[in-house]
Amino acid sequence: MSEPKRIVIVGSGLAGATAAARLRERGYAGEVLVLGSETHRPYELPPLSKGLLLGDTDEPDWVREEKFYAEHDIDLRGGVTATRVDPGERIVFDAEGGEHRYDRLLLATGSRPRSLPVPGVDLPGVRTLRTLDDALSLRSAFQDAARVVIIGAGWIGTEAAAAARKHDAEVTVVDQVTLPLRTVLGDEVATVFRDLHTEHGVNWRLGATLAELTGDADGVRGVRLGDGTELPADVVLLAVGVAPRVELAETAGLELTGDRGVAVDAGLRTAAPDIYAAGDIASHFHPRYGHRIRVEHWANAKNQGAHVAANLVGENEPYLRSPYFFTDQYDLGCEYRGIADPATDELVVRGDLASREFIAFWLRDGQVTAAMNVNVWDYGDELQKLVDGRVAVSAGRLRDADLGELV
Incomplete structure (x- = not known):
């Protein structure tokens, strides 16, 4: 397979930016264009729910120094949203009418926070956490809030609960599960996390259903549970998981899997000629497990981004790493x-x-x-x-x- 003259990467998150950097580090001399809808330069997500939300830092971990992209002739275009891919013509179209031709294309479009089909989710003061701007705004809200309700007892929900307690807010976590993180860790280990948060003053409403969020045009005022319980709130955080951004892949006719990922082989290639996918959206056939897996954690985005760079320029090596993630909550790491x-x-x-x-x-x-x-x-x-x-x-x-x- 010959080396391409122009590689386009859609997505300026960790996977896309890492792929671009690794292409240059490998000596690739062709054009590299990275399109991203955010205006910030590429950054890593873990500090958003950890150090930055806690107030220990005011910046995320940047993927590279700001000057890196220009110095390495990477055309990084922020504030550009790709809207359609034409695999036959090998063109990416953006929301401003731009057309970007490619020889090889990497889709690294990441995920968006899920919402809930309940009344009141659009009220002012109802928040999600996915971007740097989200984290800075949420930290400020935690600092000012007396009462915070977090919907979701997963990793983001529990890390956010620890941050809100550090800012002295009264915190209640609501979820249908009977223990936080139960589906990942099982009852015994999940109990460790529940008790940790209880000792730090977090209130639990587990095994509960959500009826609506209450408030008015001035903002959210509370959460009503299915049993009629009213939880007053100055801030409500929806932390109910993320959905992979596969719309671009879908409109391009790429195969989607049952977990709503983009089907890729062991080398992160889609079935469409010269189109690859990495990070949150990649439903990857993993040789070690013998089936597809889709992983939404930081290390997967970073490592797949680095790995796919070699395959974009002609190699076909399978991605073999095991999933990895970490968390820090209070004094537990x-x-x-x-x-x-x-x-x-x-x-x-x-x-x-x-x-x-x-x-x-x-x-x-x-x-x-x-x-x-x-x-x-x-x-x-x-x-x-x-x-x-x-x-x-x-x-x-x-x-x-x-x-x-x-x-």
Whole structure:
């Protein structure tokens, strides 16, 4: 496959910007155009719900220094929204009528926050968290608010709850689940997070349904639950997950999967000639798992962006990394590697859940599917190897043996 003369990247988030930078670092000398609807230069998302929302920093982690793009002849165009792709003519059209021809195209359009089909979600003061501007605005709102209600007990919801408590707001988290993070971690480990937040003053309304958000033209005033309970609120955060931005891919006729991702092969290629996808939207056939996975975490966007650069210029290497994410909440920090199904996989705990210093493993058919270290930082390499190798090991040895011996 010959090297393309012009590569267009739609999406100026972490995946797209990383791909552009890696193209230059690999010595690619053709044109590189990055189109992004945001006006900020590319940045990473994790600090938005962590350090920036807490007030520990006023800036995100920028993907590259501002001068990097011009110095490396990357045509970074912010404030440009791509609206249509014509795969036959190899043209990307934008909202201003611009036409951008490509030899190879990378779609890295990311995700948008989900909403809810309940009355009042459009009231002033009802917020979501996805962009730098969202985070700065939400932090200011937390600082001024007496009462915050967060709808959603996932990673964004729990991290935001920790930030709002740091700003001395009264915080209530509402979700239909019976424990925060239950679908990812299972009951035992999820209980650790529930108790952590309870100790820091968070109020839970779990197993609850949402009826409506109440207020008027001046702003949201409260949340009404399905049982009629009224929760007063100065700020309401919708943290009910994200939806991949696949509209561009859909209009181009690309195959979408059951999880609403863009179908790509092991090398992140779509079935359309010379079109690739990376990051949140990529439903990627993963050779290690033998099926498609779509991952919305920071590391996946960064690593797929770096990986796809080589394939854009002629290689066809499969993407093999295991999913990874991290969180920091109050005095708890953790890293998670792999993919577990806590409803069916066997949980093995090394250490003490009560002290919040432990490693949790998940086993399937006697093999390690995922590992999560909580306030334990000495075994990252060993955990990665256990997960990547799907190492066969007994629960007893995981609890007691030297982890270095197991790999």
